[in-house]
Amino acid sequence: MPNRLEITLKSDLFDAEGEGIRQKATHYFGINLSQVRTIHVITIDANLSDDQLKKIQTEVFTNPVTQISSFKPLPVEFGWTIWVGYRPGVKDNPGSTAVEAVEDILGVKFGPNEAIYTSKRFCLKGNGLTAEDTDKIAGELLANDIIQQWKIFSKHDWDPEAGIGIIIPKVKLNHIPAVITIPIDSDSTLKQISDERNLALNPNDIPIIRKYFLEENVQAARAKVGLSDPTDIELEYISQARSDHCNHNTFRGLFRYHDLAADNLELVDNLFKTCIETPTLTLKERKSWVVSVLWDNAGVGRFDQDHHYVITGETHNSPSNMEAYGGAITGIVGIYRDPMGTGKGSKLIMGSYGYCVGHRDYKGNLKPRLHPRRLLDGVIEGVRDGGNKSGIPTPFGQVFFHQGYMGKCLVFVTALGIMPAMVKDEPSEQKDISPGDLVIMCGGRVGKDGIHGVTAASESFSEHTPAGHVQIGDPYTQKKMHDFILEARDEGLIAFITDNGGGGLSSSVGESALFSNGCDIQLEKVPLKYEGLDQWEIWISESQERMTVAVRPEDLKHFLELSEKHAVESTVIGTFTDTGKLHITYNSETCAYIDLDLLTSGFPQWEFDAHWQPPDKRGLFEPVLKEPVDYKTLLKDILARPNICSKEWITRQYDHEVQGTSVIKPLVGTERDVNSDAVVLRPVLDSNKGLAFSQALIPTYSLIDAYHMTSCSIDEAVRRLIAVGANFEHIGGVDNFCWPNIQYDSKNNPDGKFKAAQLVRSCLALRDICQAYEIPLLSGKDSMYVDGHLPGRYGETHKVSALETLQFSATSVIDDITKCITMDSKMPGDLVYVLGVTRNELGGSEYYEHFGYTGLNVPRVMPDQFVPVYKAISHAIDREIVASAHGIYRGGLGVHLGLTAMGGNLGMEVDLANVPVDNIDRDDKILFSESAGRFIISIDPQHKELFENIFKDLPCACIGKITGKPDFVVKGINSKIIISVSVDSLKSSWKEPFKDLC
């Protein structure tokens, strides 16, 4: 008989969770509550005696010091109460650990039909609180109907004996798995079935697929194993493998790039090959530190003689847009599997985040599924739990607000790992599979998770329908697997490893099988979360926290022993072969039999028309803007803009120093509240070598030209590294593209050709700047289709496309971490220098945006002029004569001088007349131009001569000094003081927008 236990804090104890909800109800909806108390509900669907129930109540689920509990509804007072629980099939992580604890303390084993479910009940009190208010709080704050269900009760409706009732969100499929054969008598039949089944086959691929299955020798071979026309599982496999996500068809496409102004047509065949692969492989020849790139789950660079570092990044946009918490936690936990599956496996050492969302205070008429504020709250929490519970520091991240992300948000996640250079005398970055090696699936079980992604979201729900298409990552299960994998690796038991992400087993086993050239899979061996999955569902399910490993038969016993020690489920699901075939059986009957080389033969290249019109020809122009007078208020207002201001509330939710490796933290300065340019880790604890990491994204420049958006983003990421003391000679990059749809359609995507041209230009910039800066692209991913259709006020819908966005991540190895520096001013009397030239480049700037302008003169990167400056800075930092260094990024010189002063909480006096400029004669342009290639540096005056010698013949000028006074003082080019304001006051403006959040 099921039982329901309610647990709550003793009434005299402060309920922080409830208080958080109370405050949000006020701030988000204007609903004033006097009290919110939280009740945790544990529903035990198992056959336990009264004594057993009593024991788990007191010894596991109730803290005698702080909590009370009861198997009857708790009599906590409320006007309205809201119950929120998961839908069937949604990963209930606390439910699973509850089973572990109960089994442990009672010495019992739960049967397949027994489980524990967790949910919550919130008790709300407030004057005049209505059913409508309560439902709003439930649906827009506490629950997301994609993964959760809720009920509301008023005080009058409440039955104090029955409470919420007993709700068991158990998956019941009542379905007998079956393989279906798909007719292929014509292209149109197959197209129709593809549409019906959400196969998403590209129409151009359909003839190739049919041709294969109609070939005589293929048919003869298939007949021998009992197959005729393709099965559903086979077409699902082909669909997954041919998807843009797995195959990068867009980046491998043919672009007809037409520069309309110059009337010049250029064919760009395969952006990946021309702009990423070839330049990177050329650089790899010259840079001996590049260990492994462009084939594995992540790129590998040399850290020191005995260690390699591993890096990759991706996005998790669509799921996060639907269910922010679930999407983001699945994203960060998912990216952590990539380094685990790189080479023979690496240990995770850090993660980072990038969120691009609509404005937090959006009050317009568009109605996204989740308001940007709620969406941002959710993704922050998802990455928090995913990272913190994995024991991996999250020391770097960025947030960017723009209305273009209302259609679909961007959630970037990046992961770094480290591995020994050698594992049992073999290079760790290499892995291979021999025929006869066993196919092992490790980690979580398989359910209907992630099948066909978001298309499932439109299906209607029933009481027991698994809501699996949006997942909730489980860092606990994965952390156990991580520890297990590393021990197995060190014992030399892992021949090959890769992760299960998009496409599930279909991708991981399908791709692994290429290494031995074949595999036999017995699908019935795959452990399931619940019965009733069709074979094709098992094959493509994206259930998380799984790795696919190849283990030699002689190592199996030891491998499984270690797996058991770490409480990780590992199952042999087949054998690698060299037959050239992917052969899948289910209870000895063949359900798939496909030549692996099918996927590499003959599928047509995607093609795009790309039309480029230069910005001036598109009607962009420099605004007619006369110089301001009140610079003090202007600077304070710009510091308080959402894309400039302090976001300490996010940074501090992330554990940024677990593993004990922190050298340069995300927040620095006397009050530890100003953002560092980059972070530095000491990943090998007994070495003084460091790994520096930074990221940049400046999508507003895409309004003018994605070429310069891209080059400036790369330049910013590089300068961020240089500012903490990184080595310019060793910089590795990761490119993450997020682009709106580039396929032209006269009705649905009328500007598709322009967006395609922007993509071509972005890739060309990536090639040009990475070549000039000698940055191999260690890893990268592309995420297309960042568009959404949002309902408006009158029932109409609007297509909202994101800005063309590139997030660029950069890493560097630091030889001696004790020479690293931070951006905060250090001592009164220190001299302040500006390096690099400030130009009339305010196009796309924060300053123009503040007034609603875009402008035309977007900042440009000039590697020939910049690189000597970067090298000189590295040299000066290495000589230990630099007290602080900080790049000049978004917002320009004024903002970043202010941040340098705020970091040290010291005054500053500067004279704009001394700033190296090119063709600028106005203070506002000097203060707010976003020219690339620039730095602010402060030094001890005694190093003046030495410092200036290093920068002889380079753009470098002393513009003032750090002072012991409280004020930030700027003299304009006409020798008049244009800003005099206390550093405290600047800081309070900078902190104002999000000061109430923590």
Next chain:
Amino acid sequence: MERAIQRPLLKGNSLQLTVDQNMKPKLSKVNALVLAGYGLNCDHETAYAFELAGAKATRVHINSLINRDVKLEDFQIMVFVGGFSWGDDHGAGVIQAVRFKTSLGKKLKEFIDNGNLVLGICNGFQTLVNLGLLPGFDHDYSKRSLALTFNDCGNFRDDWVNLKVNSASPCIFTKDMSCLELPIRHGEGKFYSDESTIERLVNNSQVVIQYSMPDGELANSAFPYNPNGSVLDIAGICDPTGRIFGLMPHPEAYNHPTNHPDWTRQKEELKRLGKVFEMVPTIGLQIFQNAVDFMQNS
């Protein structure tokens, strides 16, 4: 730091650490057991800190201890490390405490009775409290009378805090220390109990460290100096013998001078005085050193 600590030979490109020449050669090393597995995550750096303090540290999976592949009696120091054991789903450290109580309760009691040391950091502290190893009044090591509950700020928080050490406390780990700075990283660190239990802890001098202001005065609940709303600013306590110590801050994450948030400022200040920023052992390591020294001498 007043005195240097002995440490194992570190390989090339490592810290230039001074070795105390006056220290007597030791016959055998102190063995420290550092728990791992089931979502724990500070095992590597905790083991490293003990190694720097001259112990032989072994990371041991909880299951290896339970099934006796590794024997608790071979160790003199046991550490419950930080992390998210069992995902912290039903109260931080609760399920880990259940697992130990059902599988290792007796062995643990023997370990303590034999005069050994137990350290619980963050999730480990939460586990010690749920096991009842703390407060350990009247030699009762099974009673749950303290709680570490959700931070008043309502969120997980990573920050560095100032800590005041109670010199009257019998705690072995904080011997001769008066104040220190360490990072905290938790969502459930609010120390709570009823008034009489708190009073007893105070009277017994079992309160070892308290959150304080940068000037050394107690934080008196002021956020963020007291980051979680702990009663009496309590950040760490010991049992009446001083041999069991639990704390929310992470001494193992201050294992190197560059872990400190102000180190670049400190280095610059020293340079202006013509001094060198030396790679000396941190005050975080002192906690581990005190433990190793105590076991070495006992």
